[in-house]
Amino acid sequence: MVSKGRLEAFSDGVFAIVITLLAFDLKRPSPGPGMSLASALWDQWPAYIAYFVGFLQIGVMWLNHHRLFQQVREVDGVLLVLNLNLLLWVALVPFATGVVAEFLADGGQDAATAMVLFSAVLVANAISFVALFAWITHDERITGTLPPRAVVRAARIRFGIGIGAYAGALVLSFFVPVAALTVHAVMALYYTFDQATV
Amino acid sequence: MVSKGRLEAFSDGVFAIVITLLAFDLKRPSPGPGMSLASALWDQWPAYIAYFVGFLQIGVMWLNHHRLFQQVREVDGVLLVLNLNLLLWVALVPFATGVVAEFLADGGQDAATAMVLFSAVLVANAISFVALFAWITHDERITGTLPPRAVVRAARIRFGIGIGAYAGALVLSFFVPVAALTVHAVMALYYTFDQATV
Amino acid sequence: MVSKGRLEAFSDGVFAIVITLLAFDLKRPSPGPGMSLASALWDQWPAYIAYFVGFLQIGVMWLNHHRLFQQVREVDGVLLVLNLNLLLWVALVPFATGVVAEFLADGGQDAATAMVLFSAVLVANAISFVALFAWITHDERITGTLPPRAVVRAARIRFGIGIGAYAGALVLSFFVPVAALTVHAVMALYYTFDQATV
Amino acid sequence: MVSKGRLEAFSDGVFAIVITLLAFDLKRPSPGPGMSLASALWDQWPAYIAYFVGFLQIGVMWLNHHRLFQQVREVDGVLLVLNLNLLLWVALVPFATGVVAEFLADGGQDAATAMVLFSAVLVANAISFVALFAWITHDERITGTLPPRAVVRAARIRFGIGIGAYAGALVLSFFVPVAALTVHAVMALYYTFDQATV
Numbered sequence: 001m002v003s004k005g006r007l008e009a010f011s012d013g014v015f016a017i018v019i020t021l022l023a024f025d026l027k028r029p030s031p032g033p034g035m036s037l038a039s040a041l042w043d044q045w046p047a048y049i050a051y052f053v054g055f056l057q058i059g060v061m062w063l064n065h066h067r068l069f070q071q072v073r074e075v076d077g078v079l080l081v082l083n084l085n086l087l088l089w090v091a092l093v094p095f096a097t098g099v100v101a102e103f104l105a106d107g108g109q110d111a112a113t114a115m116v117l118f119s120a121v122l123v124a125n126a127i128s129f130v131a132l133f134a135w136i137t138h139d140e141r142i143t144g145t146l147p148p149r150a151v152v153r154a155a156r157i158r159f160g161i162g163i164g165a166y167a168g169a170l171v172l173s174f175f176v177p178v179a180a181l182t183v184h185a186v187m188a189l190y191y192t193f194d195q196a197t198v
Numbered sequence: 199m200v201s202k203g204r205l206e207a208f209s210d211g212v213f214a215i216v217i218t219l220l221a222f223d224l225k226r227p228s229p230g231p232g233m234s235l236a237s238a239l240w241d242q243w244p245a246y247i248a249y250f251v252g253f254l255q256i257g258v259m260w261l262n263h264h265r266l267f268q269q270v271r272e273v274d275g276v277l278l279v280l281n282l283n284l285l286l287w288v289a290l291v292p293f294a295t296g297v298v299a300e301f302l303a304d305g306g307q308d309a310a311t312a313m314v315l316f317s318a319v320l321v322a323n324a325i326s327f328v329a330l331f332a333w334i335t336h337d338e339r340i341t342g343t344l345p346p347r348a349v350v351r352a353a354r355i356r357f358g359i360g361i362g363a364y365a366g367a368l369v370l371s372f373f374v375p376v377a378a379l380t381v382h383a384v385m386a387l388y389y390t391f392d393q394a395t396v
Numbered sequence: 397m398v399s400k401g402r403l404e405a406f407s408d409g410v411f412a413i414v415i416t417l418l419a420f421d422l423k424r425p426s427p428g429p430g431m432s433l434a435s436a437l438w439d440q441w442p443a444y445i446a447y448f449v450g451f452l453q454i455g456v457m458w459l460n461h462h463r464l465f466q467q468v469r470e471v472d473g474v475l476l477v478l479n480l481n482l483l484l485w486v487a488l489v490p491f492a493t494g495v496v497a498e499f500l501a502d503g504g505q506d507a508a509t510a511m512v513l514f515s516a517v518l519v520a521n522a523i524s525f526v527a528l529f530a531w532i533t534h535d536e537r538i539t540g541t542l543p544p545r546a547v548v549r550a551a552r553i554r555f556g557i558g559i560g561a562y563a564g565a566l567v568l569s570f571f572v573p574v575a576a577l578t579v580h581a582v583m584a585l586y587y588t589f590d591q592a593t594v
Numbered sequence: 595m596v597s598k599g600r601l602e603a604f605s606d607g608v609f610a611i612v613i614t615l616l617a618f619d620l621k622r623p624s625p626g627p628g629m630s631l632a633s634a635l636w637d638q639w640p641a642y643i644a645y646f647v648g649f650l651q652i653g654v655m656w657l658n659h660h661r662l663f664q665q666v667r668e669v670d671g672v673l674l675v676l677n678l679n680l681l682l683w684v685a686l687v688p689f690a691t692g693v694v695a696e697f698l699a700d701g702g703q704d705a706a707t708a709m710v711l712f713s714a715v716l717v718a719n720a721i722s723f724v725a726l727f728a729w730i731t732h733d734e735r736i737t738g739t740l741p742p743r744a745v746v747r748a749a750r751i752r753f754g755i756g757i758g759a760y761a762g763a764l765v766l767s768f769f770v771p772v773a774a775l776t777v778h779a780v781m782a783l784y785y786t787f788d789q790a791t792v
Contacts, residue, residue: 006210006264012600013214016607021222023685024615028692037697037704041711055685059678066600077394084257084390091221091253098226103235110235117239192678196671204408204462211412219420275592282455282588289419289451296424301433308433315437402606402660409610417618473790480653480786487617487649494622499631506631513635 004075007083008066014087015062018094022054025098047101049181050118054097056188057122061090061129063195068133073144082135086128089121096121104177115173115180122184123166130159202273205281206264212285213260216292220252223296245299247379248316252295254386255320259288259327261393266331271342280333284326287319294319302375313371313378320382321364328357400471403479404462410483411458414490418450421494443497445577446514450493452584453518457486457525459591464529469540478531482524485517492517500573511569511576518580519562526555598669601677602660608681609656612688616648619692641695643775644712648691650782651716655684655723657789662727667738676729680722683715690715698771709767709774716778717760724753 026047029040065086072079096118103114136142137152146152165187173180224245227238263284270277294316301312334340335350344350363385371378422443425436461482468475492514499510532538533548542548561583569576620641623634659680666673690712697708730736731746740746759781767774 003264003268006206008600009207009603010210010214010260012604013211013607014218016604017215017218017611019681020608020611020615020685021218023689026686026689028689028696031704037693037707041693041707052682055682056678059681062604063674066597070597080261081390081394084254087217087257088250088253091218092224095221095224095226099235099239102226110229113235113239192675196675201462201466204404207405208408208412208458211409212416215413215416219416278459279588279592282452285415285455286448286451289416290422293419293422293424297433297437300424308427311433311437399660399664402602405603406606406610406656409607410614413611413614417614476657477786477790480650483613483653484646484649487614488620491617491620491622495631495635498622506625509631509635 004069004072007075007080008069011065011083011087014091015058015065018090019055019058021094022051022058022097025094025101026051043105044101046104049185050097050100050104053181053184053188054093056192058090058093060188060191060195061125064129068136071143071147072136074142076142078135079132079142082128082132086125086132089124089128092121093125100181104181111177112174115177116170119166119170119173119180119184123163123170126163126166130163133159202267202270205273205278206267209263209281209285212289213256213263216288217253217256219292220249220256220295223292223299224249241303242299244302244379247383248295248298248302251379251382251386252291254390256288256291258386258389258393259323262327266334269341269345270334272340274340276333277330277340280326280330284323284330287322287326290319291323298379302379309375310372313375314368317364317368317371317378317382321361321368324361324364328361331357400465400468403471403476404465407461407479407483410487411454411461414486415451415454417490418447418454418493421490421497422447439501440497442500442577445581446493446496446500449577449580449584450489452588454486454489456584456587456591457521460525464532467539467543468532470538472538474531475528475538478524478528482521482528485520485524488517489521496577500577507573508570511573512566515562515566515569515576515580519559519566522559522562526559529555598663598666601669601674602663605659605677605681608685609652609659612684613649613652615688616645616652616691619688619695620645637699638695640698640775643779644691644694647775647778647782648687650786652684652687654782654785654789655719658723662730665737665741666730668736670736672729673726673736676722676726680719680726683718683722686715687719694775698775705771706768709771710764713760713764713767713774713778717757717764720757720760724757727753
């Protein structure tokens with residue numbers, strides 16, 4: 001009953017706002033007495049990396065969302081709810097990014113907690129996307145004609161590897177938070193350049 | 199004189215921004231001395247529930263708004279004003295959610311005040327939506343052909359029950375704020391899964 | 397060279413964000429020791445009135461913008477710049493609203509300053525809109541066929557009265573700030589209900 | 595594989611949000627004891643100039659983006675990534691504007707640092723736009739038919755001069771920050787009025 005066009009427009013709106021709010025979450029530094037603005041800006045390096053990673057993650061998610069919906073012909077109720085669930089987790093990325101930006105440089109337990117939160121939100125994003133993908137490709141009502149089985153199976157394997165990598169980063173977050181952020185950055189760059197070759 | 203398409207696009211924009219700002223309202227915790235980030239995050243539990251409830255409420259409202267406008271063929275001035283009135287209350291949901299997030303855990307009178315505010319904003323949302331619905335279905339100028347009377351009557355009864363439930367949660371907010379939030383969460387989940395079966 | 401559709405979509409985006417940010421500017425109250433949340437919320441009354449006035453002003457501006465652009469057939473460079481100028485002032489409304497929300501209740505000189513800022517931003521909005529209107533209706537290149545002269549003249553008189561009323565509220569802001577806010581509220585309500593009868 | 599329409603809509607969303615957030619970054623002044631709101635507002639003059647410059651820069655960038663995409667017929671992967679890269683830098687403009695707004699009036703080294711950040715973000719914007727432009731006009735797959743060579747060469751020279759001017763402002767920022775902001779304001783005004791004559 002809901003038209004695909006308006007569902008896409010609504011989702012695009014959320015993606016565009018989330019990706020912009022990431023940057024809005026960069027705080028203006030407040031250098032303490034005797035501290036220069038330059039070094040206060042420099043001390044915010046985890047915020048810049050977190051912004052970069054979050055931006056690429058949301059950007060790639062938007063691209064995947066767009067490609068997935070190109071196959072959709074009929075929107076049903078389950079699809080609506082699964083899409084809303086995905087947006088719920090997408091919208092949490094700036095919050096998680098902000099926590100990393102503030103607590104990563106402190107090191108210690110709080111840095112680990114921040115990275116666990118960040119990784120967990122990305123895992124939830126990945127799972128929500130795969131759930132949407134699985135529903136859309138599970139029978140022919142939604143897509144009209146299903147893509148060939150081999151294609152669907154290949155995509156599922158690819159997404160499975162992706163979730164595995166995110167889960168690995170989640171485990172790593174508990175022990176070596178900076179390494180986990182590095183893994184996220186590498187994955188985001190990989191996915192982005194992967195898009196450039198499609 | 200205003201085209202339905204641009205009215206929908208404007209409303210979609212407001213819905214998308216409001217649903218995203220809900221998450222932006224999650225504050226980065228500031229753990230006090232000797233307090234870990236993990237427990238500071240944990241202490242924010244009312245914020246997460248409020249985010250979850252607010253997100254589902256706005257999401258369901260967007261779906262209902264979309265379905266309602268699929269029947270609209272002519273936009274008149276009263277419809278414009280009633281739609282603007284609805285958006286005015288929709289845009290207040292993040293503010294109310296933020297107040298709940300900050301004051302619910304304190305307990306006592308302030309927790310009740312926060313929940314009363316939250317419930318009152320949702321009641322105003324429901325009333326505004328029903329006013330829009332009533333105007334759109336009140337004669338044939340707007341919809342071209344009215345849906346069958348029985349369908350309209352059933353929808354009105356359903357909305358009446360909804361307003362009643364919100365009003366009940368409002369009353370409950372004065373006395374047992376946490377229970378009122380639970381009622382809102384259950385209602386939001388019910389409406390969401392109800393969408394999945396349409 | 398710029399298509400009307402994309403110009404409208406961009407402007408709609410700005411209007412939707414501005415109208416939503418107005419509500420986001422409502423601050424969560426921080427009741428002092430021994431002060432209840434209820435009275436802290438109550439003390440924010442100028443913020444609620446400012447939100448209400450700002451919301452209606454932006455809503456009505458969006459409607460007028462939409463109606464004006466329905467006449468546009470060709471977008472030229474001057475129109476682009478005048479539209480950008482209008483959006484520049486529209487985007488300042490939440491800032492002005494926030495200043496009123498914070499300083500009106502204090503009374504005295506600061507309340508006057510806040511209302512002068514608010515009124516001045518609305519005057520600039522009105523002038524920017526009239527400039528856009530005047531350009532669009534000044535010859536036939538943009539609209540294809542101009543509306544009848546009498547209609548254009550009537551609209552110009554109406555806008556002239558509007559600017560005069562805003563200018564009056566601006567002068568009043570220096571002396572009786574609360575009265576100026578009341579004038580703005582009445583004008584916003586008048587314009588809104590005026591839309592309902594078109 | 596990604597449709598041009600949805601890519602434009604997503605980009606427009608980001609531009610509209612960024613241009614609106616610029617104004618949202620204007621802080622409500624907090625006049626100290628014995629200080630009037632009027633003088634506190636007055637002391638924020640760098641914030642107003644930064645808003646004005648940032649607004650025009652984003653507005654002109656949006657116009658150029660729109661014109662460039664009117665030539666696009668096929669969206670490929672590299673274009674997607676280059677467009678995402680442009681949006682990444684566009685979204686940083688409000689952060690840079692905010693830092694200028696807060697630190698320019700202090701003078702000294704911090705004012706220089708703030709202006710260097712601002713100029714560097716604008717240089718990165720300009721380079722990202724030129725990269726997108728170069729890719730789109732580098733062969734006929736994307737545009738269908740390339741514009742005449744002389745037109746492309748003229749545009750490249752024009753963009754080269756633009757990047758040179760931004761780089762000059764960047765160098766100036768180290769030594770005379772206020773002069774650098776003036777250069778940016780003049781350039782933004784020049785580009786804006788240049789649009790009015792197209």
